[in-house]
Amino acid sequence: MMRTLLFMLTFLAITAMTSAQNKKTIYDFKATTIDEQPFDFSTLKGKKVLVVNVASKCGYTPQYAQLEELYKKYSDKNFVIIGFPANNFLSQEPGTNAEIKEFCTSKYQVTFPMMAKISVKGKDIDPLYSWLTSKDQNGILDAPVKWNFQKFMINEQGEVVGFAAPGDKPFDEKIINWIEK
Numbered sequence: 001m002m003r004t005l006l007f008m009l010t011f012l013a014i015t016a017m018t019s020a021q022n023k024k025t026i027y028d029f030k031a032t033t034i035d036e037q038p039f040d041f042s043t044l045k046g047k048k049v050l051v052v053n054v055a056s057k058c059g060y061t062p063q064y065a066q067l068e069e070l071y072k073k074y075s076d077k078n079f080v081i082i083g084f085p086a087n088n089f090l091s092q093e094p095g096t097n098a099e100i101k102e103f104c105t106s107k108y109q110v111t112f113p114m115m116a117k118i119s120v121k122g123k124d125i126d127p128l129y130s131w132l133t134s135k136d137q138n139g140i141l142d143a144p145v146k147w148n149f150q151k152f153m154i155n156e157q158g159e160v161v162g163f164a165a166p167g168d169k170p171f172d173e174k175i176i177n178w179i180e181k
Contacts, residue, residue, distance in 0.1 A: 023139055025158030026051075029128045034085070034101045034114040041128075041158070047078045048179060049154040050170075051132065053086045053120045053145055055093035056103045060149040064108035066170040071112040074179050078156065081112040084129075086120040089148055093117060120145045132160060153178050 026049060027042040041049075052067060071081045085100045087093040095103065097116050104110035118126040121133075121144060131137045132152045133144050138160040143152070147166040153175070155161045164175055 024131055024137065026128070026131075026154050026160075027158040029131070031084075031118075031126075031128065032116040034097045034116055036097065036116065039113070039115065044080060045158065046156050047080050048156060049158075050079070050081045050175070051128075051152040051154065052081060052083050053088075053129070053148060053150055054083045054104075054114075055086065055089065055148040056095060056100060058089070058092040058148040060147070060166055063149050063170060064104060064110055068108055068110050068112065070170045070175075070179075075112075077179070079179055083110070083112060083114045084120065084126075085114070085117040086145075086148070087117065088119055088121050088145070092148060120150075132163075151175065 027045060029041045031039045031041070033039050050067075050070075054064065055061065067081055067083070071079075083104075085093045085095075085097075093100065100117065101114060104114060118129065120126065120129045125133075129145065133142065135142045140160045141163070143150075143160075143163045149166040151164040151168065151170070152160060153162045153164070162174070162178065164172055168174065
């Protein structure tokens with residue numbers, strides 16, 4: 001009996017250690033910037049990160065202005081916003097990376113980091129978004145992207161800690177409380 005108990009405890013400990021070692025964080029991912037440069041998320045260690053899928057021809061597109069305001073207000077407090085253009089919803093982001101960059105900078109003066117256009121759902125979902133949206137991968141929550149401007153909150157350890165719906169504005173209490181916590 002004692003041997004069986006010892007075996008079971010050892011097995012559980014090894015399983016727990018292996019599971020913890022295999023747990024991914026945002027720091028395990030890389031992307032391409034809107035300027036076609038490599039971007040390694042490990043450069044964001046120690047920062048809170050708000051990841052947002054964006055689109056230029058959406059009813060929520062004016063959130064770009066609020067996202068920029070949020071970024072400017074909190075960027076000196078170890079906070080960053082990363083925008084990911086995506087064309088998954090009614091073709092509301094049809095432009096090229098260059099066109100998207102021009103639109104964001106000229107119309108909304110966006111200075112927060114923007115990545116190259118990706119897919120945030122479906123068979124061609126980007127690996128980062130697969131991780132963000134699946135509890136099986138992130139260990140915290142299932143949050144499939146419902147529309148443009150869904151926001152994912154990543155803590156200073158690179159873990160998903162929550163999300164805000166597309167209609168939740170950047171200065172929503174949930175987002176501000178998370179940043180200021």
